[in-house]
Amino acid sequence: MDRVRAANTAAFAVSSVVTGVAVGAFVWALLFVIDLGISSIWDRVPVYLGEFYPLIMCTVGGAVIGFFVKRCGPYPESLQTVLGKVKADGRYGYDKIGRMSVGAALPLIFGGSVGPEAGLTGAVAALSTWAGDRLRRFGRGFGQLSRVGTYAALSAIFTAPLYGLAGAVDGDGECDPYASKWVRWAIYAAAVGGAFGAFLLLTRMFGGGLSLPRYTDISFGKEELIWAVPLILVGAVAGWLFHIFDAVFSRISELAGDRPVAKAVTAGVILGLCGMALPFVMFSGEVQADELNATWAALSAAVLVATGFVKIAATALCVNMGWRGGHFFPTVFAGISIGYGMASVLGIDPVFCVCAVTAAVVGGVVRRPLMAVLLLFLCFPLHSVVLLAAATFVGSKVPLPGSVKGAGQETSE
Structure with a gap:
């Protein structure tokens, strides 16, 4: 035996x-x-x-x-x-x-x-x-x-x-x-x-594959630590908004009924219009993150922040209106874009801003801090673990309205 x-x-x-x-x-x-x-x-x-x-x-x-x-x-x-x-x-x-x-x-x-x-x-x-x-x-x-x-x-x-x-x-x-x-x-x-x-x-x-950016140099100076909580809260709001947008577009999809062509075309038109105004809103985000790393300093804070929040909405629109897929990579990109926008406003270390905001966004979407931290080691170094843990925890604990289901939990279940 x-x-x-x-x-x-x-x-x-x-x-x-x-x-x-x-x-x-x-x-x-x-x-x-x-x-x-x-x-x-x-x-x-x-x-x-x-x-x-x-x-x-x-x-x-x-x-x-x-x-x-x-x-x-x-x-x-x-x-x-x-x-x-x-x-x-x-x-x-x-x-x-x-x-x-x-x-x-x-x-x-x-x-x-x-x-x-x-x-x-x-x-x-x-x-x-x-x-x-x-x-x-x-x-x-x-x-x-x-x-x-x-x-x-x-x-x-x-x-x-x-x-x-x-x-x-x-x-x-x-x-x-x-x-x-x-x-x-x-x-x-x-x-x-x-x-x-x-x-x-x-x-x-x-070649091929996926290529989220890898950040190694991150500053934990006095000014960065002072702004840590506000940055985390901004990211947590973005993560919270994903669930709101998800619920709204899910309801719109239900009201539209069994009309897959009309729903997918409508989503395509909206996505295309967003792409004309804010090109980084399109695509899953891993390649665009590398492009943003090289060009963010030439963009205004308003464009960077708007790109991140519009991408949150666009992802919820797509997954509910027929353009089916995941939301991890787009929400990571959204956090990176918002983080760079906050760095432009505050004038502090951009990688610190990106790390704090992105972790809070992903924590807010995934709703499971440990799994979010494990995923974010894709992008950020091990010595940022305390910031990652704090931000993902705060993002995951922002309460959702009773009528809103935590759709983002699918990434970790």
């Missing part, structure tokens, strides 16, 4: 690592295709329409997305729904994986203010479930490949292995008959590491 348990544990470990590597490669491949689509539409196509190009392309994108939803259904599902199904059922349906992948790509290619995490996670959860079903004859523990693959995907998407591992461990139950808790956790760590490593290797070799 012990030999059987050991063999099964070893087989599950190997399957988990292979699944992790495959997940990392799949995430990279889909992001690479999305990058090619964005480049084709926004960089390589001759732009004869000048300043109206964002409006026209977003309107066209809205029509394409609307007809896709009408024909294929509302894909991808939200990250909250995907993770909820994986936790509750131990699996995620894979019969519509093609639709999930296309649905994930379209809003990103046409400039939607949404992140890729929802669609990518759904597709990976489906693939992992398929693999688990093929291997289930070796034991029921192989069904857990769905969860292992899902959180390995999150580690690759966010390039945050600690976040993926924390999610896998948090969802770990006592359903694995093969190994102790510590052995299972080690297997999860290997799977997450495989996904993370495969993703980084392919990104280094062929």
